Amino acid sequence: MVISEKHKIIIAGIGPGGEGSMTREVWRELEVCDTIIGYTVYTELMKPYFPDKEYLSTPMRREEERCRLAFEQAGMGKRVVMVCSGDAGVYGMAGLMLSLAPEYPECGVKVVSGVTAATAGAAVLGAPLMHDFAVISLSDLMTPWEKIAKRLLLAAEADLVICLYNPASRRRSDYLRRACEILMTVLEKECICGVVRQIGRDGEQAEVMTLQRLREYPADMFTTVYIGNSQTRMINGRMVTPRGYPAERAE
Amino acid sequence: MVISEKHKIIIAGIGPGGEGSMTREVWRELEVCDTIIGYTVYTELMKPYFPDKEYLSTPMRREEERCRLAFEQAGMGKRVVMVCSGDAGVYGMAGLMLSLAPEYPECGVKVVSGVTAATAGAAVLGAPLMHDFAVISLSDLMTPWEKIAKRLLLAAEADLVICLYNPASRRRSDYLRRACEILMTVLEKECICGVVRQIGRDGEQAEVMTLQRLREYPADMFTTVYIGNSQTRMINGRMVTPRGYPAERAE
Numbered sequence: 001m002v003i004s005e006k007h008k009i010i011i012a013g014i015g016p017g018g019e020g021s022m023t024r025e026v027w028r029e030l031e032v033c034d035t036i037i038g039y040t041v042y043t044e045l046m047k048p049y050f051p052d053k054e055y056l057s058t059p060m061r062r063e064e065e066r067c068r069l070a071f072e073q074a075g076m077g078k079r080v081v082m083v084c085s086g087d088a089g090v091y092g093m094a095g096l097m098l099s100l101a102p103e104y105p106e107c108g109v110k111v112v113s114g115v116t117a118a119t120a121g122a123a124v125l126g127a128p129l130m131h132d133f134a135v136i137s138l139s140d141l142m143t144p145w146e147k148i149a150k151r152l153l154l155a156a157e158a159d160l161v162i163c164l165y166n167p168a169s170r171r172r173s174d175y176l177r178r179a180c181e182i183l184m185t186v187l188e189k190e191c192i193c194g195v196v197r198q199i200g201r202d203g204e205q206a207e208v209m210t211l212q213r214l215r216e217y218p219a220d221m222f223t224t225v226y227i228g229n230s231q232t233r234m235i236n237g238r239m240v241t242p243r244g245y246p247a248e249r250a251e
Numbered sequence: 252m253v254i255s256e257k258h259k260i261i262i263a264g265i266g267p268g269g270e271g272s273m274t275r276e277v278w279r280e281l282e283v284c285d286t287i288i289g290y291t292v293y294t295e296l297m298k299p300y301f302p303d304k305e306y307l308s309t310p311m312r313r314e315e316e317r318c319r320l321a322f323e324q325a326g327m328g329k330r331v332v333m334v335c336s337g338d339a340g341v342y343g344m345a346g347l348m349l350s351l352a353p354e355y356p357e358c359g360v361k362v363v364s365g366v367t368a369a370t371a372g373a374a375v376l377g378a379p380l381m382h383d384f385a386v387i388s389l390s391d392l393m394t395p396w397e398k399i400a401k402r403l404l405l406a407a408e409a410d411l412v413i414c415l416y417n418p419a420s421r422r423r424s425d426y427l428r429r430a431c432e433i434l435m436t437v438l439e440k441e442c443i444c445g446v447v448r449q450i451g452r453d454g455e456q457a458e459v460m461t462l463q464r465l466r467e468y469p470a471d472m473f474t475t476v477y478i479g480n481s482q483t484r485m486i487n488g489r490m491v492t493p494r495g496y497p498a499e500r501a502e
Contacts, residue, residue, distance in 0.1 A: 013370075020276030023266065023366060027275060087370045091494065094374070095381035098491045111374035115274060115364050119264075119338045123345070123362035130346035131394070132402055134385040134411060142495020143382070151383055151409040158405035159398070160385060240349045243342065244393020 007107045009070050009080045011094050013087035013114025014042060017200015019049060021115050029081050029112060037070045038083035046083060054078075067097050071104040087116035091137055091165055118163040121196035121224040124206045126238025128194055128226045133161035138168070138175045149182050156186040161232065161241055164225040168218075176225065180215035183227060187211055192228040194239040199224060208239045258358045260321050260331045262345050264338035264365025265293060268451015270300060272366050280332050280363060288321045289334035297334060305329075318348050322355040338367035342388055342416055369414040372447035372475040375457045377489030379445055379477045384412035389419070389426045400433055407437040412483065412492055415476040419469075427476065431466035434478060438462055443479040445490040450475060459490045 010029045015021025030036065035054040036046055043055045056073065058066040066082075074080045084092035094111045101109050122129045134155040140148060155162050162183075167176040183191075189212040197205045197220070209217070211227065219225060232241045261280045266272025281287065286305040287297055294308045307324065309317040317333075325331045335343035345362045352360050373380045385406040391399060406413050413434075418427040434442075440463040448456045448471070460468070462478065470476060483492045 015274065020279070021274055021364075023272055023274055024278060025271030028271070087366075087374075089370055089373045089378045089380050091381065094378035095491050095494050098377050098486055098489055099493070102487050111378065113272075113366050113371045113374035115338075115366055116370055119340055119364045119367055122340045123338075123364040126349050127340045127345035127362065129340050129386075130342065132385070132387045132399075134383070134406070134409075135380075136383045136411075147410070148383075151411060154405045154409035155385070155411075158385075158402040160387075160402060160406075235349055236353055238349050240346050242350070243346050 007074045007077065009074045009082060009097070009107055009109045010112055011082045011084065011088045011092075011097050011109065012112045013089070013092060013116070014045070014083050014085065015115040015200065016086050016117045016120045017204075021120060021200050023112070023114060026112050026114060032079065033081045034078040035073050035080045036083060037066060037073065037080060039066070042083045042085055063093065063096055064100070067093065067100050070097070071100065071107050074107045075104060084114075086120075087114045089113060090116045090118070090135070117165065117199055117224045121199045121206075122163075122226065124196045124199060124204065125194040125208065125226060126235070126240045128161055128228060128232060128239045128241050129163065130241040130243050131161060131229065131231070133163060134158075135163045135165065137165040138172070138179055139166040140172070152179055152182045153186065156183050156227075159229045161229045162227040164227070166221065167223055167225045169221050176217065176219045177215050180211060184211060184215070187227070192232040192234055192239055194226040194228075195219065195223055197223050208234050208237065258325045258328065260325045260333060260348070260358055260360045261363055262333045262335065262339045262343075262348050262360065263363045264340070264343060264367070265296070265334050265336065266366040266451065267337050267368045267371045268455075272371060272451050274363070274365060277363055277365060283330065284332045285329040286324050286331045287334060288317060288324065288331060290317070293334045293336055314344065314347055315351070318344065318351050321348070322351065322358050325358045326355060335365075337371075338365045340364060341367045341369070341386070368416065368450055368475045372450045372457075373414075373477065375447045375450060375455065376445040376459065376477060377486070377491045379412055379479060379483060379490045379492050380414065381492045381494050382412060382480065382482070384414060385409075386414045386416065388416040389423070389430055390417040391423070403430055403433045404437065407434050407478075410480045412480045413478040415478070417472065418474055418476045420472050427468065427470045428466050431462060435462060435466070438478070443483040443485055443490055445477040445479075446470065446474055448474050459485050459488065
């Protein structure tokens with residue numbers, strides 16, 4: 001698809017941490033754009049690097065408004081980058097933007113991917129996602145808890161490594177405990193797990209622990225959680241899932 | 252963990268495509284290192300950008316040898332970057348490197364994450380991974396097919412979006428068909444799916460189609476495949492999964 005340079009919107013994931021976690025393509029799009037739009041926390045992160053851009057934002061929970069702002073600005077002939085944390089296509093703004101795009105046929109939209117928290121946090125812990133895995137959000141803001149609980153149970157039965165986004169918030173302080181209790185109906189309580197807080201930012205913390213200990217872990221909204229599969233091991237303090245199943249090796 | 256600059260090995264994902272898909276941190280590590288080690292395809296990609304580095308590689312299937320080479324070079328006091336396609340921690344070299352690390356206590360190993368094919372291909376297709384998803388490899392080289400089949404079935408029952416890596420090879424030309432037939436025991440044959448070939452490279456191709464059509468799709472080893480969940484739609488030719496389940500909205 002050819003998108004004219006005018007009326008162009010880039011939806012860009014800026015990675016989970018500092019500017020180092022941004023891709024070179026996203027950086028270049030920020031360099032050449034007129035306007036940067038995003039949730040305030042992320043636009044503030046960009047200002048020191050791109051002080052001469054126009055910045056626009058809307059608060060949390062005002063996502064549709066933020067998207068329409070992007071289309072309106074692009075409709076005025078500006079080149080717009082909408083920034084999201086991590087990857088724009090993983091619990092980010094890409095879906096809503098593309099759902100609204102048919103209302104703004106004069107605008108061209110391109111998604112540019114970034115490093116999502118699942119892989120960035122995995123690198124801090126070691127290599128937990130080396131084999132098949134599931135990414136599941138514990139937020140029940142837009143998904144009923146019964147659906148989340150079923151996904152957890154089936155992912156554990158499938159022996160997938162599980163990465164949890166949004167494991168807790170002020171309102172949902174016991175959700176990680178509830179998730180662990182569901183997982184413990186299938187998994188051993190000694191199953192190797194890991195947590196990373198503030199990935200790539202000041203105060204980054206990581207810890208490897210058992211599922212039993214994870215159940216008591218005080219996660220917050222800046223935590224990403226990993227539950228190993230049956231093969232996951234702790235090696236030199238790191239969480240490592242082997243690439244395959246050597247004992248049952250097919251060839 | 253503090254890693255001395257000497258005897259240091261960085262395991263870096265270079266993204267799935269050109270240099271634009273590399274993070275700024277990975278680029279800087281390549282700039283300051285002495286030696287770049289990797290599968291030949293990836294070391295060749297680096298040479299035009301970093302012509303003055305020492306390059307070492309081993310062929311496909313010689314992964315352990317490649318890892319030991321990295322530790323030996325670092326043990327000689329060189330600063331080494333091992334490059335992997337996509338993210339080093341998703342079917343990459345990070346797991347094997349960390350498993351061997353205890354044999355080389357003089358070396359410090361750091362994993363630096365990159366953009367994995369799942370999210371990069373998703374950006375090309377639209378926004379298929381906006382909600383909970385599973386990443387499953389169809390390669391049965393190190394995992395028995397029965398295990399893969401079970402994971403496919405449970406992921407579909409969990410209504411997870413599914414991203415398939417390694418959907419086919421010369422030896423496994425019918426594996427995507429077999430996977431689709433398993434998925435069709437649970438999913439509607441009109442379920443929205445997508446494929447991307449050569450993500451971020453010359454000849455990149457993407458197509459959105461039904462599960463029924465996907466069953467006949469001639470995937471190759473350069474293809475990444477996406478199977479939507481019950482909410483996934485085609486919007487303006489793109490594959491989009493909504494962020495939540497508005498009809499069942501919890502609050």
